[in-house]
Structures are given as structure tokens and as C-alpha cells.
Amino acid sequence: MIVCSILLDARAAGAGLPRRLAALRPLRQRRDLRLEVVLADDTEDPRLLRLASGDDIRIVATEGTPLGDRLNTAVAHCQGQVLLFPARGRSIPVGWLTKALEDIDKHSRDAVVLTTSNTGRLVQLWQRLRHQTPADTLCVSRAWFERIGGCDPALDAEALPDLIERLRACQARVSAVVA
Numbered sequence: 001m002i003v004c005s006i007l008l009d010a011r012a013a014g015a016g017l018p019r020r021l022a023a024l025r026p027l028r029q030r031r032d033l034r035l036e037v038v039l040a041d042d043t044e045d046p047r048l049l050r051l052a053s054g055d056d057i058r059i060v061a062t063e064g065t066p067l068g069d070r071l072n073t074a075v076a077h078c079q080g081q082v083l084l085f086p087a088r089g090r091s092i093p094v095g096w097l098t099k100a101l102e103d104i105d106k107h108s109r110d111a112v113v114l115t116t117s118n119t120g121r122l123v124q125l126w127q128r129l130r131h132q133t134p135a136d137t138l139c140v141s142r143a144w145f146e147r148i149g150g151c152d153p154a155l156d157a158e159a160l161p162d163l164i165e166r167l168r169a170c171q172a173r174v175s176a177v178v179a
Contacts, residue, residue: 002105003034004097004139005080009070010041010048012088017048021055023091028055030094033101040074068151068159075142075150081105083145085160087114087137096177100139103175110172111140113164114179138164144172 006024013020021037028035037057041048042064052059060077062070075083082104086092096114103109114137138160148166151159167174 001034002082002101003036003080004082004084004101005078006035006037006084006086007071007074007078008037008039009067010039010043012067018051021051021057025055027092027094027097036078036080038074038078040070042070066154066156066159068155069153071159072150072153075145081142083140083142085138090137092137104139104141109175110144111138111167111174113138113174113176115176116179136164140167
């Protein structure tokens with residue numbers, strides 16, 4: 001079974017970080033999944049060490065740069081062949097994750113997106129113009145992440161939607177699943 005790295009950002013998660021880590025606990029306790037959690041931290045909050053130590057979470061110190069750069073730094077410190085970027089405020093269904101990891105491992109997909117609604121390109125453009133970040137969870141092979149240069153280090157809230165669009169533009173096999 002391949003290793004999946006779940007990447008979180010302390011600043012982006014904010015006060016909801018303890019809830020996000022607690023929501024990941026059932027996934028991490030499963031024996032059929034090999035998961036690691038990597039937390040990008042530029043806050044230097046001493047409470048994070050206590051929070052992360054109980055759940056065996058790796059904290060990666062980052063600079064106060066945009067989200068794209070912080071996530072790239074976290075990816076450089078993880079070991080997974082698959083990278084998972086969970087959407088804020090959304091749980092990760094076990095069935096979806098298991099299927100996504102299987103598809104990526106068998107090379108039938110390069111990335112899988114768990115989205116809240118089936119949105120077309122016009123709706124996506126409208127969301128970008130209004131600075132609304134879609135609540136999408138992205139599971140992508142590390143090879144494709146590195147092939148397209150990772151997240152754009154200059155982008156903050158738009159880093160992950162931009163990554164999804166660049167994957168599609170580069171002809172990666174991206175499938176979207178509506179939750």
C-alpha cells in the first residue's frame with residue numbers, strides 16, 4: 001500500500017485546527033491505510049507542539065509566505081507518494097479516500113477531487129472573480145505534483161484551485177467526485 005501524506009497549514013486552519021486533526025484521527029487509526037500528517041506552521045504557536053505530539057503529526061516550520069509556498073515546503077518534508085490537501089471544514093469519506101488511493105496507485109487516475117457541487121468552468125471563473133475559494137479536497141500523485149512544479153508559491157487562497165486547473169491543463173487524468 002502506498003503512503004499518503006495529508007498536508008495541512010496551521011495559519012489557514014486557524015482556530016479550527018484541533019477539530020481538523022480530530023476529524024483525521026479515525027482515518028489514521030485504520031490499518032488498511034498508510035497515512036502521515038504534515039502540518040506547515042509559520043505561526044510559531046507553542047500550543048501546536050502539544051497538539052501535534054499526541055497524534056504523531058510532523059510539524060514543518062515555514063516562513064510567513066503565501067499558502068502555495070508553505071504547502072510546497074511541507075511537501076518537500078513528507079514521504080508520501082500521494083498528497084492529500086483536505087478542504088477546510090469538510091470530512092474525508094473513507095470510501096472516497098480508499099478509492100482515490102487505489103486509482104492513483106494503479107495509475108488509472110493522476111488526481112481525484114472531492115467537490116461539493118458539480119461546477120462548470122463558467123461557475124469556476126465566477127468564483128475566482130469573486131475571490132471565493134471552492135471547498136475541494138484534492139488527492140494527487142506526488143509525481144504529477146512535482147511534474148507541474150507544485151503549488152504556485154505566489155498564491156495564497158487560490159493556490160489549490162490553481163493547482164487543480166494546472167493539472168487539468170497539463171492533461172493529467174483528474175476525476176471529480178461530487179459529495
